[in-house]
Amino acid sequence: VPTPSAILADGTNAPRQPVFTLLLPPPNVTGRLHMGHMLNQTQMDIIVRWHRMRGFLTLWLPGTDHAGIATQMMVERQLAKEGKNRRDLGREAFVERVWEWRREYGGAILEQMKRLGASVDWSREYFTMDENLSRAVREVFVRLYGEGLIYRGKYIVNWCPRCGTAISDLEVKHEETPGKLYEIRYPVAGSKKDFITVATTRPETMLGDTAVAVNAADERYKKLHGKKVLLPLMLREIPIILDELANPEFGTGAVKVTPAHDANDFQAGLRHKLPQIDVMDERGYMNENAGAYAGLERFEAREAVLRDLRTQGLLAGEKDYVVPIGKCERCRTIVEPRLSTQWFMAMTKAGRDGSPSLAQRASEAVKSGEIRFTPENNSRIFLQWMENIYDWCVSRQLWWGHRIPAWYCGNSKCREIVVARETPAKCPKCGGRVEQDTDVLDTWFSSGLLPFTTLGWPEKTRDEEVFYPTSLMITGGDILFFWVARMIMFGCHFMQGHQQDSAIKRLSGFDGRKDDSVPFREVYIHALVRDAERQKMSKTKGNVLDPIQVIEQYGTDATRFTLAAMASPGTDIAFNPKRTEGYRAFANKIWNAARFIFMNVDRAQQAGVWSLKEFCGAGAPARGAVPRTGLSGFQHATLEDRWILSRFNAVAEEMNSALETYRFDEAASRVYDFFWGEFCDWYLELMKPRLAGENGDQAAARAAFGNIVGVFEGALRLLHPFMPFITEEIWHAIYDGKPPAKSI
């Protein structure tokens, strides 16, 4: 099959056929194929082959993601084995080392994909750090900065002390963990007896307290309004403030305010112009602002603080309390809210011209049906998230990734920030030396752009007219927000005004859709693959099934068929190899049906009655695939012939409509039941006497054979998207007119 690129390049440059575009969710370069990938790719491949067979110009674009943190960690581990760390190498050498790593090992997962039969267009393989994609990333950054939608600022971010970088809200996984709620007495300044008791789960942060808040309406604290307290251990006077932050219903109704270590306190701090005292360093150790506790690791500091409070009689109580603890999704380290200067992307800010915010545009695209989700309820999940979204922290304190295209003037009187596509030679304002920001962008920043950057953006290309918007996105619910949401926001923003070639759009079945800026028209969210006991597969549990092992045991076709057959909407897939065993038997059944046919060919040829070529070997098969209305040359001889033909056509219809709605399970079981329960069990059995030339009727035998081959060949077409290997093998054998050489 010629690739779409070849077809576009063949001179006509204007395909008059429907187009189907699918972007492969790029696996991490560091990744190894897991069952989730296999499910995802099987479903994509089924849809892609099905479209190709129906005459769509089909582009399935593969690639890999540079996966900032994951890849950097992997190479750092490698370095650690040599007794080195990245700082020993320096930035440039380290990044070169990562490139080396990727050149050597980065293609592993794509090689594994090939074994699944994924029929992607390898000629268009991309990597998210390719030069053209990197250029597009800078373009996007510069434009958004110019529009005021990317900004730099000092805010509380989620900080992973182990990875040493800020991470986004989505990279924090919350776990309800049994902990303690401590009540601490803060002495009121100028009084010997009065205390105000605050409640906290993180006592060590009190070292950075700059106020205590009570609710203005709280009668208990009326007499303390306007007073100060003496912060224990640090012996610093801090004010009692009135703020909504304090909920009279919770704890003691008084809350300590630590603007540098808590997002709520940070906001309260801004409202009351409180100082921000950062008491920790980037590794989670107490810094010089923590007085006597400086140098202690944060949880050691907690113990030390509690011990000292106890000795001073200031620990009023401790209760068991379930605390939702945020952990770094990558290394499970407890995340620290940290005050830090980072780059953010504004999610809810309207454009300068009053145009809707990124989040609002994305919501509208889904609400209006320009992007449709399957299963449908995912659109509600999506919209709910969009409505509660916060600005996205896009900078990471890493070395591997797209470096932020911002330069700072070193002249202390100037301090100009230059955001530019190319490295500026000098500060455009004062002519001083400029230095580039040391941070890189969140990995999802570049992957969010892929639907258009892989098609040539920012250049205007024919590719873009033909293939954008992509037709479908198939992915897991786990990256709905990480990736799908970001693609929608970026796509709607940067492709605004884009028009897909109208003839192609009509032919492809998207004529009714008005908005061609969306990155894809349909989203299919697939289920999670679990083990046979419905447990989530995880390395620690040791229940991870390696797809390569499974396919080596049962065959790729059987494994693919299992995943398709079990992909019913709304439920996770409990992958049970027993089921795969059953589908291996099915593959065997197909093989044996083929053997039966070739056995009859042999017999007929020996008798000189006919050859297989007469039935289907003459010339190339008709293009366009799943036959809807019968097979050419089929002879409606008898009741059973007419019956199998009507069943065949009904099944083909049913499969088509099942696949229209991504009901892989239904399509799979339809063809399974038809092939085994009807074609093999009944039709072949009924035909045996006629095939054998019953009553010496060779004409009837000949017609019988032709009909069998016809239905069988059609069934192979129905099966092909699901089981590409066995069907291709047999199909070629039929057209070559000789049995396949291999045995099962």
Place this chain on the structure above:
RNA sequence: AGGCGCGUAGCUCAGUUGGUUAGAGCGCUACCUUGACACGGUAGAGGUCUGGGGUUCGAGUCCCCACGUGCCUACCA
């Protein structure tokens, strides 16, 4: 704390807008080495559709409650 889902045969799951005796695969039982296939064939056993209430001529399917279970989102110290 909010949101989303699931609970149907021993096991894993179908059951699309409510409509005759609720289906499949695996497992189980009996028989069959029939010239494609024992990874096969034929026949069969097995379910008060988690529980309770409601709507309806009619509910596995719709509504409410309870229980069990899974996931996602979340700055109440």
